Amino acid sequence: MELNDTLTAIAGLRVGHAEMLDAPTGCTVILMPQGVPAGVDVRGGAPGTYGTDTLNPLNLVDRVHGMFFTGGSGFGMSVGDGLRQYLRSEGVGFDSGHGRIPIVCGAVIFDLGLNHTGRYPDPVLALQACHNASSERVVEGCVGAGTGATVGKLFGIERAMKGGLGSSCIQAVAGLQVAALMVVNAFGDIRGTSQCELVAGCREDRDSLRLVDADREMHNLQWLRGFPEGQNTVVGVVATNAQMNKTQLTKVAQMAHDGLARTVAPAHTLYDGDTIFALSCGSLPAYEVTVIGALAAQATAHAILRAVTKARRYDHLPAAGDLP
Template sequence: MYDDITDVPGIRVGHDTNLEAGTGCSVIICDTAAVGGVDVRGGAPATRETDLLNPLCMVDEVNAVLLTGGSAFGLDAASGIVRYLDERGIGYDAGAARVPIVPGAAIFDLPLGSATIRPDSAAGYRACEQAKTGPIEQGNVGGGTGATVGKMLGPDFAMKGGLGSASMELAGGIVVGAIVLVNALGDIIDPQTQQVVAGTRNIAGKSTGPSNLFGNTTIAVVATNATLSKAQVNKVAQMAHDGMAHVIRPAHTMFDGDTVFALALGDRTSATQQDTATAALHVSTLGAAAATTLARAIVKAVRQASDLHNVPAASSLL
């Protein structure tokens, strides 16, 4: 296992990175159509196709997920992903056409690098062309390129965030993986030591008054090879948010658009009927594993990041 989300069979990840502009996008492609869910906890989300993932809605498959920089502008990258999948005949069979189902979310990374260069349709398409199984690059890459953390006193006191991924194997060959863009208002805490890994810097001689707090959001995808219903996978997305709360302080603020997508790639044709208690235990176990795995991915993101555009990373301060 690679300790990242591509340990889940059927998942490929691709990035498009623009270091000069300080932005990029990442795509999580499902080679097997997944049952998808989502849970939005932050007060300032930038999202696409999240209503479709509600169990009350009809479509029950997801073909890819976009995690992007560029704020709402960056959601345009999903158009390139849709085009890439459409060219390959991948999508929900709507009769007249197969419609690619591509939910997505964006982080606000405009203050780092260029505010006028954002991921677009071409960037989303390029990310798809780079999608692969196997170990994925982490840190200043893809949608995490322009991510920063620790902005309670404003961007001048921030440290570098980034993209991270992790996985966990459970009994019976079940795998849970997570990928995350860490661009939090809060600090990142090591859950083992309770020490700050990356966060608000104490810079002598600078004002300590709050300054422009807009520029945050942590977004993630958790995935599993287990078989889940649409309602169950939404519960896993909900529980996965506990991973953010474990290592980001504070999390889910009005200045963050914290969002977690969940994907279940198990074989729905071989699903077995379970009694209520057994099914509830199964979902709860997966949700707890997703939270633990997401927390590790968040810490990995800031540890793998490097300095960019004069924002220091945790690795450079060791």
Template sequence: MPSEKSVTSVTQIPGIYVGHATNEEAGTGCTVIACPEGATGGVDVRGGAPATRETDLLRPEETVEVLHAVVLSGGSAYGLSASCGVAEELERRGYGLDVGVARVPIVSGACLFDLACGDPTVRPSVEDGRAACASALDGAGVPLARGNVGAGTGCTVGKLAGPERAMKSGLGEFVECAGELLCGAISAVNACGDVHDPDTGEKIAGLRNEDGALGSSVEALLGGYATMPLSRTNTTISCVVTNARLTKAQATKVAQMAADAYAHAISPTHTTNDGDTVFVMATGAVEAPVDVVGALATKALGRAIADGARQAESAYGYVAACDL
């Protein structure tokens, strides 16, 4: 078991592997969080416009008890193809649910809208999913790349007043520890609202005023200045990974609790223009109360969202927080 101080990346949580496929030129990509030996899964979907795969299967009353991978992808609904590549790569390596005549990897996923960045005709494909999965499994323990990579490649935030006043965001992560209990979070931050530091309230990125300084998406919305030329084009998609031992019902509750991190770090959040989704993967190594796991996961996810805004670099005509 890694010591508390030694765990700084989700990739250091035993049994968890994370990899990216990034198309920098096209402005899109996907991120795979794999647990080839199987984890207990849960999900919470709160946004008004989700694009998801195998979320019903994670409901507590359904009979499949194992989850082998979560795929966070760009490409809007087209990006769901990446999950097929992940399943194929896991099957090729002998992982999956044993159904007698074959092994079927259980792969859940969610997509975000990044078609306004780079080339909208290029989306994460089956091959991208396969490559990201292979990168994850072959790069065990390597610290996770963040920012304009994987599902974060084409992420933007603060879009309620149009793209010319939006900012670049990306993919972030954070790990929280409480004794032997580990909760890590990965988030691709593509919200229509603004991103704040959940601890200090400091605004990191979001809608900019006409002079280029950071403004307020909430004030623009309340003042009637929100134009949102393209609806349903935002989504913050995340995965919480923990070494806690959870049932599916408990994993679902942790996902529901962790979703509060969106409200801590994004304003406004869970709008009709967002497809916000939080997955949970629990490896089962440590006994811990569900409320403790949920509170730790919420803390990790809020900080991962802030990290996604801080790690981004200016690209595709969008300025990032590092350049303000």
């Protein structure tokens, strides 16, 4: 049996994908019907998020039951309705005294650069993803929310490459697990963990398989002309089997962004909606928050690299595996 080194190695989490048959877009759901503590950190300048105020440590509800990532930009937000509908049908949710209310959060990516059909992920697709959810190894690449993801858009979509969805899990001392799932739709290039190697990103021209260095090109640019905000993002979640509260998880989500900054260049731009959630799903005794945050950054970096290395070509956009 293949080792599960993805998010679902964390007991209590199920992941499901669904894609539209007639459009390059899709959604991914994460189910934790038992309810788990969660935190979030939003760093991008153009976020598209759902239910994140619930995760503020100052607020009442301390557990979430479902999470989603989806294409379709703002049009994809209705995936949250489908996820909540599914959880409600399962009798899952916060006991309000007047029935159970499933607590759901999520984030969107802008994949309209590839999807010109006018059709977007919706509650029906969300229900399909929920029914597909399992604790098996997460399927990676151009699936679910990563279906229409692209990277390296400094000079527009014509010179970009395919992004996707990736996941990773770190097994540490005394049974500690820290995992990540990332949907990579970045404005910037993707670098190896040494930060020296370009893995995917902006190409010299539409038909080229030679990469330019977006960081280096910034030396030659004063303005990024004709590039609307909000068309890019890396969104995802990190999770651990250690016991943590909302405040601690908020710090872990914050530290996980270090992994994003190691592998995406530039990261957290005005044009990105970079958002990372954090979940505590286990019963291990409390660990040092800094240790878990540091491991979350490593898992995030690994998941981002897997998202692009497992992606495949779409139309004229090559994937990392197509490069010489």
